[in-house]
Amino acid sequence: MKEKIQRDIFDYFSKNGIENFIGVPDSTMKYFIEQGLEQKKILITTKEEEAIGIGAGFCISKSPTIIFMQNAGFGNSISTITSLIQLYEIPLIFLIGWRGYKKNDAPEHLGFGKIQNQLLKILDIPFKIMSENEWKSICDWSLHNLHKNNSCALIIKREHE
Amino acid sequence: MNRKQAISTIVKEVGNNPIISANGFISRDLYEICDRNQNFYMIGSMGLASSIGLGVALKNPKIKVFVFDGDGNILMNLGSLTTIGSLQPKNLIHIIFDNNSHESTGGQPTHSNKIKLSRIGKSVNYKVFNIVSKKELISNFKKIINHKGPVMIVVKVNKSKKVSKRVEIEPKKIVERFTNSLKIHSS
Numbered sequence: 001m002k003e004k005i006q007r008d009i010f011d012y013f014s015k016n017g018i019e020n021f022i023g024v025p026d027s028t029m030k031y032f033i034e035q036g037l038e039q040k041k042i043l044i045t046t047k048e049e050e051a052i053g054i055g056a057g058f059c060i061s062k063s064p065t066i067i068f069m070q071n072a073g074f075g076n077s078i079s080t081i082t083s084l085i086q087l088y089e090i091p092l093i094f095l096i097g098w099r100g101y102k103k104n105d106a107p108e109h110l111g112f113g114k115i116q117n118q119l120l121k122i123l124d125i126p127f128k129i130m131s132e133n134e135w136k137s138i139c140d141w142s143l144h145n146l147h148k149n150n151s152c153a154l155i156i157k158r159e160h161e
Numbered sequence: 162m163n164r165k166q167a168i169s170t171i172v173k174e175v176g177n178n179p180i181i182s183a184n185g186f187i188s189r190d191l192y193e194i195c196d197r198n199q200n201f202y203m204i205g206s207m208g209l210a211s212s213i214g215l216g217v218a219l220k221n222p223k224i225k226v227f228v229f230d231g232d233g234n235i236l237m238n239l240g241s242l243t244t245i246g247s248l249q250p251k252n253l254i255h256i257i258f259d260n261n262s263h264e265s266t267g268g269q270p271t272h273s274n275k276i277k278l279s280r281i282g283k284s285v286n287y288k289v290f291n292i293v294s295k296k297e298l299i300s301n302f303k304k305i306i307n308h309k310g311p312v313m314i315v316v317k318v319n320k321s322k323k324v325s326k327r328v329e330i331e332p333k334k335i336v337e338r339f340t341n342s343l344k345i346h347s348s
Binding site for chain 2: 043045046049050052053054055056058059060061079082083084087088090
């Protein structure tokens with residue numbers, strides 16, 4: 001996804017009520033994170049579950065939060081999502097980098113890239129795939145979910161040839 | 162001193178401040194001893210009590226936030242110590258009840274007796290205190306929690322034969338009560 005759009009997405013969320021951006025970086029969202037780091041609004045954690053824990057603490061303090069991660073980290077987080085986020089009905093927006101979207105990604109990403117969307121469906125987490133043309137309405141959709149107390153996920157594809 | 166005795170002693174000094182308690186017997190003991198709106202019982206997601214506590218502490222800087230953790234729990238999320246040590250929340254009191262075991266799952270051993278949790282705490286910039294007896298706990302606890310955080314208190318406890326009842330409150334309700342109590346506390 002283009003640098004400018006990634007930076008715009010960060011600013012859009014920041015202007016529309018998201019107070020915290022926590023997670024573990026992924027190259028698919030490099031500029032999104034860079035934009036946040038420049039504004040000192042990013043918290044990078046040691047692993048994704050930790051980010052979700054801190055995010056839960058923010059959320060039960062009424063402070064809206066986005067958790068960003070690579071899809072491998074989403075895999076690490078599944079039991080935290082079921083036994084904390086879904087069990088307590090704590091709303092978060094997950095921003096997930098879709099590694100292994102194309103077969104030309106590094107081999108370690110291909111396995112998870114294949115099952116990622118099925119897992120989101122099994123977990124009953126509504127998700128949308130980010131697009132350069134419709135990013136604003138997709139962000140609005142996620143904010144709407146958050147306001148209704150629902151968690152959801154946004155996916156950023158790795159599209160390099 | 163067993164964990165339940167330690168928790169009973171500590172809750173008397175916590176006042177209206179929030180407590181985030183780790184899953185398993187720690188939350189069950191707290192629930193049985195002193196159920197209150199300011200308790201966030203983390204019944205699943207083992208390891209994350211300190212992370213949830215960090216989030217609450219950062220968003221409520223004027224309130225002292227207590228984490229009731231266990232040795233098995235913190236060993237599962239040691240990275241959390243490095244994040245807390247880096248961010249230096251002044252209002253976070255991180256208590257680790259160390260019984261050197263996964264008591265909730267049948268008392269299997271952890272490695273906490275082979276390493277020094279307190280040294281790890283020191284090296285990541287916590288203020289660290291060790292408590293080994295009820296007498297020490299009673300005479301020192303008040304003083305210790307007046308230090309600027311992050312404070313780590315490693316409380317050595319024995320295993321106990323009695324098991325507390327499960328937390329019976331619906332998780333959604335736990336959140337509701339807890340969030341409202343923060344609002345009241347900070348207003």
